[in-house]
């Protein structure tokens with residue numbers, strides 16, 4: 001499904017998997033920071049081996065950033081600071097420019113619209129390079145289970161204003177959104193297999 005287009009006109013898709021009559025159990029976003037693309041092949045691997053549950057996958061929410069190898073979108077906006085919950089101005093100098101206002105970036109707007117419609121029970125956002133599962137403010141049992149199954153360490157990273165997980169955990173309080181920081185470079189085959197196992201388990205509920 002075409003969600004919309006990036007600032008430079010690149011298509012952004014969501015792929016629907018499994019039984020669409022069921023509520024959405026899982027949304028996986030493979031990439032939001034363009035210079036952190038290691039989750040994209042993992043997202044595609046999940047599409048190739050879909051769970052039985054109802055799952056959506058956005059391989060790449062920031063195709064302009066991936067093309068340019070920049071964290072930000074083509075407006076220089078850090079998409080993960082442009083969601084509306086606790087949005088505040090952050091400068092270009094911070095490296096996390098949050099835009100002139102919340103939801104200024106088209107990529108942030110289409111993600112917000114899609115998530116409010118899909119209402120995923122669990123959402124996983126891939127980042128890099130810290131190699132940890134972040135305790136992001138949703139259900140800690142879900143994060144803990146994912147970390148154990150993926151063989152990753154769990155920690156609590158800084159909570160930033162305007163972040164996607166902060167916004168989701170606020171506006172959809174019965175659901176859980178969390179950040180999975182993949183290691184630097186490419187994801188190894190072994191880690192990819194563990195991540196897919198963890199995603200399947202979480203999707204199954």
Ligand SMILES: [Zn+2]
Nearest residue numbers: 033036127128
């Ligand atoms: Zn990131």
